[in-house]
Amino acid sequence: MIGLNHYLLLATILFGIGVYGVFAKRNAVAILMSIELMLNAVNINFVAINKFIQPGNTVGQLFAIFVIVVAAAEVSVGLALIISIYRQKKSVNLSDFNLMKW
Amino acid sequence: MGITLNDVVFVGVSGLTILAALGVVLSRNIIHSALALILAFLGVAVTFFQLGAGFIGLVQILVYAGAISVLIIFAIMLVMNVDAAQTNSPNPSRATQLWGALVALLLVIGLGGAIWFSELMPVLGPLPVADAVGAIAELLLGNYVAAFEAAAVLLLLAVVGAIILAKGVEEE
Numbered sequence A: 001m002i003g004l005n006h007y008l009l010l011a012t013i014l015f016g017i018g019v020y021g022v023f024a025k026r027n028a029v030a031i032l033m034s035i036e037l038m039l040n041a042v043n044i045n046f047v048a049i050n051k052f053i054q055p056g057n058t059v060g061q062l063f064a065i066f067v068i069v070v071a072a073a074e075v076s077v078g079l080a081l082i083i084s085i086y087r088q089k090k091s092v093n094l095s096d097f098n099l100m101k102w
Numbered sequence B: 001m002g003i004t005l006n007d008v009v010f011v012g013v014s015g016l017t018i019l020a021a022l023g024v025v026l027s028r029n030i031i032h033s034a035l036a037l038i039l040a041f042l043g044v045a046v047t048f049f050q051l052g053a054g055f056i057g058l059v060q061i062l063v064y065a066g067a068i069s070v071l072i073i074f075a076i077m078l079v080m081n082v083d084a085a086q087t088n089s090p091n092p093s094r095a096t097q098l099w100g101a102l103v104a105l106l107l108v109i110g111l112g113g114a115i116w117f118s119e120l121m122p123v124l125g126p127l128p129v130a131d132a133v134g135a136i137a138e139l140l141l142g143n144y145v146a147a148f149e150a151a152a153v154l155l156l157l158a159v160v161g162a163i164i165l166a167k168g169v170e171e172e
Helices: A004-024 A028-053 A059-089 B005-026 B030-050 B054-079 B094-116 B132-140 B145-167
Strands: none
Touching: A004 A028, A004 B005, A004 B030, A004 B094, A028 A059, A028 B005, A028 B030, A028 B054, A059 B054, A059 B132, A059 B145, B005 B030, B030 B054, B054 B132
């Protein structure tokens, strides 16, 4: 019987994969994709806990919507930054991004 | 309690989602990563449907699997200047990869163990709300209206900022 444990475990595994992606990748777009995976894991937690702990209201689903909104804003600004840096550096490799370092 | 169809679907879909997520971080071609990401988003959407959150599932498909994936693929097309097969190669430093794997593994084992071995009793609370979309709408335009407006302004500012950043400043 599938319960809250299983959903939380699925979210934990997805979050761990996202953490690994952030550490082990060099391409800036790949790191943004890993962050999206982590945000999805958080959304699963919100909705699962809403269903199993507080079935009488929908606050968890509401917060999942806010997370989706912030994620959309984050990914649009992040990709615009990557495109803007690419125009100067001709690279999306994070180790080449040292514009703020002197 | 026996195994119901819901359990079988959950195991299948979550396995597929995890495999797709692994594909995102392990693939060496970033186009393949992006396509695996779409699959992972769809798997998460099915998980939402299973949890009885149909509206969130549809928003997930529209916003993530639709809009954000297209945005990511567009960005990849705009910034790709080397052979696609090496666009997403992992960090050449072995130590960084090992650290990443170690941190992720410890996180999953620690949190997963904590979740697995704790007693999460099912709450015999009130019945689930029948009209979830209506309840969300009432919260969104009632108690949480300030957060709703702030989110709207944030989204508008982010999109305008993204346009300015991506367009670049014209040198006079």
